[in-house]
Amino acid sequence: MQDPHGHRISYLRVSITDRCNERCTYCMPHELQEWLPRQGILTYEETLRLIRIAAELGVSKVRITGGEPLTRRGIVDFVGQIPEIPRITSIGVSTNGTLLAREITPGKTMAAALRDAGVQSINVSLDTLDAAVYSQITGRDFHAQVLRGIDAAIAAGFDQIKVNTVLMRNRNEDQLLPLIEFAAARNLLLRFIELMPVSTTEVLNESTFMSVMEAKRVVESAYGSLIPETEFRTNGPATYYQIPGRAQRIGFIGAMTNLHFCESCNKLRLTCDGKLRPCLGSYLEFDIMRPLRAGASNEELKEFFLGVVERKPQQHDFRNNYQPNRSMIAIGG
Ligand SMILES: C[S@@+](CC[C@H](N)C(=O)[O-])C[C@H]1O[C@@H](n2cnc3c(N)ncnc32)[C@H](O)[C@@H]1O
Numbered sequence: 504m505q506d507p508h509g510h511r512i513s514y515l516r517v518s519i520t521d522r523c524n525e526r527c528t529y530c531m532p533h534e535l536q537e538w539l540p541r542q543g544i545l546t547y548e549e550t551l552r553l554i555r556i557a558a559e560l561g562v563s564k565v566r567i568t569g570g571e572p573l574t575r576r577g578i579v580d581f582v583g584q585i586p587e588i589p590r591i592t593s594i595g596v597s598t599n600g601t602l603l604a605r606e607i608t609p610g611k612t613m614a615a616a617l618r619d620a621g622v623q624s625i626n627v628s629l630d631t632l633d634a635a636v637y638s639q640i641t642g643r644d645f646h647a648q649v650l651r652g653i654d655a656a657i658a659a660g661f662d663q664i665k666v667n668t669v670l671m672r673n674r675n676e677d678q679l680l681p682l683i684e685f686a687a688a689r690n691l692l693l694r695f696i697e698l699m700p701v702s703t704t705e706v707l708n709e710s711t712f713m714s715v716m717e718a719k720r721v722v723e724s725a726y727g728s729l730i731p732e733t734e735f736r737t738n739g740p741a742t743y744y745q746i747p748g749r750a751q752r753i754g755f756i757g758a759m760t761n762l763h764f765c766e767s768c769n770k771l772r773l774t775c776d777g778k779l780r781p782c783l784g785s786y787l788e789f790d791i792m793r794p795l796r797a798g799a800s801n802e803e804l805k806e807f808f809l810g811v812v813e814r815k816p817q818q819h820d821f822r823n824n825y826q827p828n829r830s831m832i833a834i835g836g
């Protein structure tokens with residue numbers, strides 16, 4: 504699958520739920536969110552069918568996200584079926600980490616079960632090492648639980664564990680260096696992410712936004728000039744640097760300020776309510792659940808995918824387009 508701008512689509516981000524056990528201000532601003540009814544969510548069978556079709560069209564990497572994907576029942580059995588899909592070579596899960604350490608059978612954590620099911624990489628969100636600030640950001644007191652979750656992920660032996668930190672001025676700008684040390688001590692790949700306007704303007708405004716350039720300056724004032732690692736890439740749009748004198752690398756995801764951000768985009772998103780989104784930062788979405796449930800053949804669904812890719816924008820529209828009515832939790836971050 505290639506779009507008109509030369510983006511080769513090899514990566515499908517699959518949201519399996521709009522529900523979450525946390526309430527991050529920048530993701531789900533309203534406490535009393537109404538969840539989608541169960542029949543409005545793709546079943547696991549439907550989701551697997553769509554992943555299979557995407558794989559036939561060239562997708563090789565899948566990342567499961569949400570909402571909080573680990574809150575959906577049956578996730579381990581679901582992800583365990585993805586490695587059986589021909590051509591899928593990389594499976595990741597993005598999580599807030601709160602449930603990774605939970606024992607799902609005696610002596611076996613969720614993290615270990617996911618690893619055994621074939622998940623290779625785990626992304627854990629962690630914006631601060633300060634438990635009180637964590638509660639302010641997420642609306643929940645799960646900080647210690649997340650740290651236990653990260654330990655469980657390390658014990659489970661994933662190929663890669665990333666920690667994603669959303670940059671917020673006056674909230675966690677004092678946490679950049681502690682988080683770097685935290686990641687260094689555990690051999691985790693830390694990435695700093697610019698706040699994106701998928702929430703309300705109270706959450707993202709000039710006083711809360713912190714650019715990756717600024718974060719880089721803070722890091723460099725402590726460690727010296729970072730060394731660009733142009734050859735190193737994961738599946739996403741992060742740019743990576745090595746910390747001088749260390750083996751540690753850190754990443755920056757400048758969705759708002761990096762004007763080249765979209766050039767290497769290889770992504771398509773499937774929301775839990777069966778919409779294909781060619782770009783996180785645009786209103787465009789296409790309802791594939793309707794033809795799927797109306798009995799479309801695999802060939803027809805393939806055509807649907809190709810039509811969506813055909814409409815993939817050249818770049819996202821975040822810089823001049825707030826999306827207050829569709830929060831990150833509904834899109835699948
Ligand atoms: C929507 S969450 C879904 C997976 C999981 N619940 C988690 O928190 O990692 C995926 C990622 O999106 C990020 N995110 C949510 N809202 C965001 C925003 N407005 N700007 C930037 N990143 C955001 C979160 O920090 C998280 O790393």
Ligand code: SF4
Pocket residue numbers: 523524525526527530531569570571598599628641831832
């Ligand atoms: S960022 Fe993740 S943990 Fe936070 S509210 Fe959104 S889905 Fe939930």
